[in-house]
Amino acid sequence: xxxxxxxxxFLSIQEGENLTVYCNSSSVFSSLQWYRQEPGEGPVLLVTVxxxxxxxxxxxxxxxxxxxxxxxxxxxxxxxxxxxxxxxCAGGEYGNKLVFGAGTILRxxx
Amino acid sequence: DTGVSQxxxxxxxxxxxxxxxxxxxxxxxxxxxxxxxxLGQGPEFLTYxxxxxxxxxxxxxxxxxxxxxxxxxxxxxxxxxxxxxDSAMYLCASSLEAGGAVHYGYTFGSGxxxxxx
Numbered sequence: 304x305x306x307x308x309x310x311x312x313f314l315s316i317q318e319g320e321n322l323t324v325y326c327n328s329s330s331v332f333s334s335l336q337w338y339r340q341e342p343g344e345g346p347v348l349l350v351t352v353x354x355x356x357x358x359x360x361x362x363x364x365x366x367x368x369x370x371x372x373x374x375x376x377x378x379x380x381x382x383x384x385x386x387x388x389x390x391x392c393a394g395g396e397y398g399n400k401l402v403f404g405a406g407t408i409l410r411x412x413x
Numbered sequence: 414d415t416g417v418s419q420x421x422x423x424x425x426x427x428x429x430x431x432x433x434x435x436x437x438x439x440x441x442x443x444x445x446x447x448x449x450x451x452l453g454q455g456p457e458f459l460t461y462x463x464x465x466x467x468x469x470x471x472x473x474x475x476x477x478x479x480x481x482x483x484x485x486x487x488x489x490x491x492x493x494x495x496x497x498x499d500s501a502m503y504l505c506a507s508s509l510e511a512g513g514a515v516h517y518g519y520t521f522g523s524g525x526x527x528x529x530x
Binding site: 307309338345347351391393401402403404 | 504
C-alpha cells in the first residue's frame, strides 16, 4: 500500500499570514488531489494535479506536484478564517482507488 | 443532480446490533467507494464498485462488513454485530472513471457518523 505523509499535522496562524502544507510519499502516483474537509462533512475536492512539476492556482491557493510525482505542496497566501479546516492530500493509484494522507488541520484566527 | 447522498447522517447503536447505511451516488458516475474516517485521521479505503461489480475490498473490511450495489445504482454498507471499534464516520464517494490511469476526483457525501455504545 502506498502511503502519504502530510506535514505539519496542525497549524494555527493569524489572518493574513501565508502558509505551506506538504504531502510526501516514497511512491509515484498517477495523480494527486487536495481536498478540504469541515467538521461533520465529507471532503470537498479542491484540485487535481497530474503532470510532474505542474502548478495550479485557485485564487489564494497554489498547488504544486513534484517533478517525480511523489510529493505535493499547498500554499495559501493571506489566509482567512474561512480557510480553516482539514486539508487532505490523496494519491491516485493506477486505475484504482485514492489513498489519503492523515491531513493537516488549519486554524486561521481573526 | 444534488450530489452524493448518504443516509442516515447519524446512527447510535448498541454493541452487537446490525446497522445498514445507504449511499446514492451521482447518477452519471460509474464508480462508488466506501471509506471510513476516525477522528484525526484521513479516510481509509474500505471497498469500491464499478457499476454493480465489487472490484476491491480492503483488509479492514472484516467478515462482519458487507457492501452491495444492486443494478449499479445506490449502495448499502452493512455492519453485523457492531463493536465499539466500528465507531467512525463512514464516507461514500462516487466518480466517473474511463479506465485510464488518472483520477479526476471524487465527490463525497456528507457521511454517516456511527456511534456504538
